[in-house]
Structure formats: C-alpha cells, structure tokens
Amino acid sequence: MIPQIEFVRPKTLHDALSILAESGDGARVIAGGTDVIPGFQQGDLRLKSARTLVDIHHLPELKNVETRDGGLAIGAGITFTDLAKHPIIAAEYPLLKQAALTVGNVQIRNRATLAGNFVNNAACADSVPPLLVYNAVLRIQSHTSVRETPLSDFLLSPNQVQLNAGELVTNIFLPKLSASHSGEFYKLGRRRGTAISRITLAVLLKVTENRIEDLRIASGAVTPIGMRFIDLEKVALGKTIDKSFLKSLANELGEHVLSKTGIRWSTPYKLPVLQQMFFQLLCRVRGCSGEAIR
C-alpha cells in the first residue's frame, strides 16, 4: 500500500530544487516510479520516512540531449525508450543503447529513467557498466550548488551513493571517444524476457598496430556494485593482443571478481560464465572468432 503522502509537481527544475531544499528529510524524488512504487508496495525501509513525493518526470530540463565539448550531455530524466531511439547515442555510445534495450520490457522502458536506474546503486542496474566504461560524469544540482562527479566516485557501496538531501542528478556527460574505440555489452538474466541481471559486462577497447592502447572493463550484478577493473586494465596496456593474452586476462578477471565477492553458492556457475563471456566479448570486438577458452 502506498502511504498517505503529499505529492507535488513543480513546473520547472528551479522550482523542484527549491521545494527539495524546503522540505528536508521527508522529501523523496519520483521520476518513472518503477523503483519507487514497487518499493512502497514491498515496504522498502528507505521509503519509511517519506512524507512528500516530488515528481520530476515531466521536467523538460531533464530530457535534453545535447553535444558539449565534443561529448554528449544526456538529461538525467530521459526514459530508456527515448535513450534507445536517440541517433547520436546509437552511433557514438552504442553500449548504452544496448543496455537500455535490455531494461525490463516496453512498459518499464517507457517510464524508467536513466538517473533513476543508478541512484539506488543496485548491482543489477543495467545502465551502469556502459556508463562506467564511457567515463560518465554526473552533474548534480541543489538549490544553491552545482557539482560534477564521475559516476565511478558517485557509486559508493550497495545502496549508497554520493548524493545529499536536496540534490538532483540533472545530467550525465559522456566524454568524446576516439573513432577507433569499440566495445560490447552483455547481459545474462535467468530468461530472455523481463529479467533482473545476474551478470552484466561492458568492455571498450582501442588497439593500435596490434597493441592495446586503451582497455576499459566494467561489471554489474556479479560484483556487489557496478565497477571498473582499473588494475586489470593497466596490466593490458601496451600488450600485444592475441588469443592467449585475452585468455590470461579472462582468467585474471575471474580472480579480481572473486576478491570482490568471496566464494558464494553461485560462484562455480557464475565465474566460468563471466570469464567465457569476457573472452568472447573481446574476441567479438577484435573480429576474431570467439572459440571456447579451454
């Protein structure tokens, strides 16, 4: 049951920020509501103290997509449906489009927003691995301040992010990428329709004359929160890219994930799948056939 609650629908972003500033601890933001409403229905403790819901779903300031400094600034309130339809996102940041199309189903994507996806820092948030490999930077505004924070710093620990009362994520900036970067995104769920992710992985690679010039790897669901593997990425720099190196990298990725999660009941199943997925994604990016690791 949704509790007795006050609902406000500010006309502008400016009004939304001043309402949030005034209403203090009892205020909660609602965008697409696809996490908030089920949260109320299922007694989510984080909503216990909610007194006022501030609706931001309709605010035009949060829907804009515009090029900036060679990169792309995406309004935080864009729905996954609109995100997947956007021609620049499809052309320049295709992993984000791929991830958008795996979120829920049509009805969910028509409402669910990009910022709403990662603000709760759920490990299974599908937009996070692509945003991490694209080095996304968030613009965060309150009534009196504006700051910019990389998504990788914003995501602290499960359900914890760097967001203060009164603040809204207003846009997500993806820096420009070289034309020779290419990548892949993969999501494994329990079934092909609407499914919560068990494993997500995004890789982005730039190779010059057979040497790795840039490699970015991010996982979701299989790790406690979506994260980059910076140590592993560094190991790869300058290395000649061939199958035996990719295999050793895949094995090492397994070790890194294990060190983050510890052994769980699902480890014997998930770890080999993750390693295999990683190897095949990199093979696919390189255009070589993705045979089995072993």
Next chain:
Amino acid sequence: MTVNFVLNGKAVSLVIAANRRLIDMLRDSLGLTGTKEGCGIGECGACTVLMNGEAVNSCLILAGQVEGAEIVTIEAIAKHGTLHPVQENFLQYGAVQCGFCTPGMVLSTYALLQTNPQPSEHEIAAAISGNLCRCTGYKQILEAVQKTVEEMNSAPSEHGRS
C-alpha cells in the same frame, strides 16, 4: 488533489487522494474495470494502458503524474460496437482463455502497431514481453497478432486509422 487529463478522448477532472494510482482512478473512481490489476508492482502487464500513445503499467503511475496526459484504455479500442481487428483475431485464434491478461495484451499490441505496422515475429514477442499470460503459452497470441498484421497490410484503407 485535482487531476485533469484526457481519458479515451474526453476531458476528465478528478479529485483524488495523492497516494492513489492511475489504475485506481480508472477502476474505482471512473468504473472502467476493463483494466486489470495482477501484481501491482510492474511485473505482469495486466494493468497496461496507453499514456500519450505509449504502453505503460497503470499500477506504477501515481494519480498526480497523469496531469495533462492522454490515457487510452481497453474500453476505447472497439469503435462503434465493432471490435478492433486485434480483438477479433484474439477471439478467432484462441488467444483469450481466462481473459485476465487480454486487455493488457491488446493494448501492448495496439501500441506496437501504431508505430510499426509490419512487425516481425521477434518484434511482436518483444512488444508483449511485459505481459504475462498463464493460460495460452503465447503461441495463440503471436498467431493472432501476426494474422492482424497480415490483414491490416492487405486492407490498409479499412483499418488504417484504427
């Protein structure tokens, strides 16, 4: 709180508590019980309606979020007492058994056909992947939609505006 919106082509103004949802306005305040509530948490699609032309779960939308929107429910899909071809074919091909999922299925299909009049089988399956059916096994539903697509594309003048 007062909410103003357009429902099935008519302007509506409703005084309602802020914790009520779109589905509550439809079923309880306005007596339109064609829209069904299954899970109440976005999982089943039984409550699907169109909001500004897009399929949405009416159990996940608060009353206040409907302000200014155009809502279409299953009650407006048949025109002048004649079923829409999608509805006709659902009946014809055994895609309706208990019928609980049917209004949602029809609206998801209808929304798909508005933007994509010639969907592939894969596109049809994707469009209804948010609608669960416990009875049919989906085969009959896919068949009914495919049949509708064939008919509508061979006789565009008849159902073109639908």
